[in-house]
Amino acid sequence: MPETLHLLLPDLAATEALAARAAALARPGDALLLEGPLGAGKSAFCRAFLRAAAGDPALEVPSPSFTLVQGYDLPQGPASHYDLYRLSGPDELEELGWEEARDGIVLVEWPDRLDWLTPPDALHITLRPEGEARHATLTGWPGRLQRLFVAD
Numbered sequence: 001m002p003e004t005l006h007l008l009l010p011d012l013a014a015t016e017a018l019a020a021r022a023a024a025l026a027r028p029g030d031a032l033l034l035e036g037p038l039g040a041g042k043s044a045f046c047r048a049f050l051r052a053a054a055g056d057p058a059l060e061v062p063s064p065s066f067t068l069v070q071g072y073d074l075p076q077g078p079a080s081h082y083d084l085y086r087l088s089g090p091d092e093l094e095e096l097g098w099e100e101a102r103d104g105i106v107l108v109e110w111p112d113r114l115d116w117l118t119p120p121d122a123l124h125i126t127l128r129p130e131g132e133a134r135h136a137t138l139t140g141w142p143g144r145l146q147r148l149f150v151a152d
């Protein structure tokens with residue numbers, strides 16, 4: 001049974017801190033799959049993750065809502081940030097470089113569009129907003145998941 005971690009993130013800073021901890025643990029071949037409704041903080045998590053992984057708090061991290069994917073060169077290797085909201089399914093991922101991107105780190109918003117392409121060893125992150133706070137449920141990353149929880 002996969003490990004599961006439940007967290008209350010009281011504000012944006014807590015979401016960004018969790019993303020930074022995930023960035024410190026991520027390695028090439030990892031997939032982080034972010035689920036939740038519009039406005040849940042998926043893009044904010046990805047932005048904070050990429051800035052922390054790059055070691056650059058001012059890194060320009062545009063939303064890939066229009067382009068569907070944005071690529072980044074990080075110290076630990078390439079990373080790709082996907083927003084699959086406008087896709088109808090996994091068949092459309094081939095032209096977005098999915099197979100090549102899997103050699104690096106992938107962050108995926110709206111991962112339900114992956115279907116059979118969902119990496120079995122991915123870190124699944126579900127964000128549910130509640131006012132300024134977010135409830136986060138994390139599943140996956142055996143052996144690393146508990147290391148994400150560090151008292152702030």
